[in-house]
Every structure is written in structure tokens, then in C-alpha cells.
Amino acid sequence: MDKNVIPVGPYHPLLEEAEYFTLQVDGETVVDIDLEIGWMHRGHEFMSESKTFTQSLYLVERICGICSTSHPIAAVHAMEDVDNIEIPLRARYIRTLVGELERIHSHLLWLGLAGHFIGYDTLWMWAWKYREPVLQMFEIISGNRNHYGMMRIGGVARDVDPSKISKLMDIMDEIEKKIEMIAKAANDDPVLKSRLKGVGVLTKKDAIDFCAVGPTARASGVPIDVRKDEPRDAYDLVDFNIIVTENGDVFDKTVVRLLEIFESIKICKQCLEKLKTVNGGIRNNVKEISAGEGIGRYEAPRGEVFHYVRTDGTNRPVRHKVRAPSYVNIPTFKASCKGIPLADALITLAAVDPCYCCTERSIKIIDKNNESRKIDLLKLSREKTEQIRREMK
């Protein structure tokens, strides 16, 4: 069979980050996909071993800018796990609040980018406009829009000022209304439905076989969520649901993320309500960490993030292993991209919300002596949406 290979990247308008895909196509149909990673490799695990525990929290924060509190939360869980350190109740609520706010901002960011990829720039602008109040909340809580630096072993670094809570609540109410509007608009749009329904289906069996995590797995009917399976921080004290859908296509992945935003808003409101009444310290003073091993898990916006720390009684980790959610979600492309038209490949690739900054701590080299031609995937994807729109008129 005569196959063509389409290289995408490493620098490509569709990708925020440097990435190299090779799509094997037969005519218009994608036959196989391969991925070369390592463009973002910065050697976090190695550097973490040369830094103290507190310094390495700043380092793991910079693994990824979008889930920049999930990694520190998983890392402090791992470090606290070594000595079974308990943290104050107020700190538990603050951790959960920051983690859930991050989920809202990350899902809105994804929604906007997905809209951009299929040619819905209005959705992009809307989603990013209503993401701004979330960043404003972060600025009120931590002083920075991204990279919050909130986590410490034994608690959190900063307290939430009680006088600011009513303002945070007001912003939360405002966001909820706006997101309801976006969700309604996205749900009612017939073009969006026919563009995304049945595209890039990941079956339940494939999701389990590829060990998919997070919204990618939940959209395929696999009910896994670290927040419920192994609740830490305040997750066992707040009330929320896991969103699971059955179809596994891009539309379902969008629905899962949209509904998760509402669950996150619910959790944030409960945490803010509790922070009004729960008093006490925000950090237990931890002098040293004894020799041992610890694991930390946290449900990042993209799925389960896992940290492993081995210590030898000194002030720095001997081994610090990180497994990011995108690292296990990206191989699902092999299942979801096969047999779909080229114009749908882009949104399917974007649908797992891949984050290469998180993924890349290993380098793989593939043979690329294949014949290649250039195709603009972004243009192709937008043309398809335009075509559906014309047909609907």
C-alpha cells in the first residue's frame, strides 16, 4: 500500500510547544501516528536531587505552567508521606481551593484552544475572557497570576486573607454565570455537535488498555479520579461528583471538562465558606525528613500526577520520580486517531489536552527517512467546520 507521511512540527502553528508528530496517511485517512518527544526535556528529576526539599517544590512547579500547582501538591504529598506528617485543617482547605481554581483555569484554557483549532475563534475569546477573573483570584490569593508558590511541606505558604473572602465569593458567582452561558451556547450549537460527535472515539476497552487517566478516561466511561479514590487534603470534607460519560469522542471530552468546571466551582465555594470559620495555623513546622520512601498522587486537570520521593535523612531527595498525566494519555492517539479523516486529526490530538512540558523527561529518537509532503492541518480542520456550517444553512 502506498502511504504518505505527514510531518507536523517541531515548530508548527497548531502547537504551543515544540513537538514532532508523524501522521501516516492513506489518501485522506490517518493510518498510523508516531510521536517524537524530548523537545522540552530540561532534566527536572536530576536537578531535584541537587536541591533541598523546599527548593525542589519551586522546581517541580516549573515542570508545567498550566498545572503549576498539581505538581507541587503531589510532591508535598510524597514528602509528607515519608514521615506521615499531618497538616492543619485550614491548610487543607487552602490547598484544595488553589487546586480546584487551577482546574477551572486549565479547562477554560483547553476549551478556548479547542475552539480555536476548529475555527471557532469566538469560543476562544469568550473562554479566555472569562478565565481572567480566575487569574485575578489567584493574584488575590498568592500574588501571582501563574506559578503560585503556595505549597510547603506541612502546610501552605500563605494564608487567605479573611477580609478578601467575600470578594473571592463574588468573583466565583460571576464566573459561574458566564461559564453557564458558554456551556449553553456550546451545547446548543448544531455545527459544534456535528463537528465533534463521533470524532476520535476512544472506546472503554482502549482507555483501560492504554491506562488513560483523567478526563480522557472519564469521557470513555472509566470512573477514575484520585480525588475520590484516595482523598487527601480537604477532598473527603467537601461534596462533589465525578463526571463520567460513555461515548469517548471529542464531544464527550468537552462535556466532561465543562461539567467538571461546575463541580470545581462547587468545591471552591465550599472551601471559601469553610475558610470563614476554620481558624488555626496554616503550616506545621517540619524540621527534618527522615530516611524513607513516599508517594504522592493528585488529580491534575489532565489526570493523575504521581510523584515518588526517596530520602536518606539529609535535606534533599535522593531520587525524585515524576509521572505526568499526559505521558499516559498521549499513547491513546494510537487508538483514537486510526481511521479518522485528516481534518479531524487535529482536534483529536488536542482533545486529550496534551501537555508536553509535563511529559518530557525522556528522549526517544525515531527513523524519519520517509517521503514527506506539507499540509496545513489547522487550515484543513477549519475548512471542515466551514463546510459543515455551509451545509447547515
Added chain:
Amino acid sequence: MSWYNKRLAKSIWVYHMSASPCNNCDIEILDLLTPKYDVERFGIKLVGSVRHADVILLSGVINQKVAPQVKKIYEQAAKPCFVVGVGTCPSSGCCFKDSYNTVGKREEVIPIDMYIPGCPPKPEAMIDGIVKLVGVLNG
């Protein structure tokens, strides 16, 4: 080339190049285009190809693997093309300066004309940086 630079300053087209960043400066750069900051009002536009660009926004420490690609892309740009290093990474290497995989001298890979510090810099700081660049171009 001052007459040329003045024309360039009227509407700056930027190309965004991520050289192993943590993604944070990148989402802040995209944030510039969205309704709250909306730099397209001033003719600043994000373009898909470096061949159309007047300014390259570079984010991230440059690692060994992307260094040849970054060099190649800079060579493809129509000159004069100004390079703005966004964030702490291009200026000082942030916390990655001790890593085994980052290049030692970033200036040898790509000549950086201007730095915007911050981890990540606020969108206001980026706008301020671009405005200063426009001021320099206008002489």
C-alpha cells in the same frame, strides 16, 4: 535602516517561539491577544510563520535538542527581525541553569535584543516591553 525601522514599528507582527519553556510564558503571550489585553488594537498580530514576523517572542531555556531548530528558524526570518526574550528563562536560565540539557550560551544560538523579566512576566509587562521596542525603532 532607520526609515525601515520606523515603518516596521507601525504594525509589529510577532512570531511566538517556545524553546523548552514551562508553557507559562506561552499562555501569557496568548493571553495578550484575548479581550482583556487585546494587543491587536495596536497592530500587533501573532503570525504562524517566522517569514512574516518582525519580532520573535522567545520563551524558555533553550535545550540541546531544540537549539538547532531555533537557530534554523531565526535564519529563516526576514531581517531585520528583533528577538525578545520573554520571562526569566531566556535572560538568566531560571532554575534550569544547572541542568545537563540546556545550552550554555543562549546568545550563540539566537541573538536576543531585549529581555522581559518575570516568571512569568505579567501581560502588562510584556506590553510595556513591546512599547519600549517601538520607541527604540522610532529612534
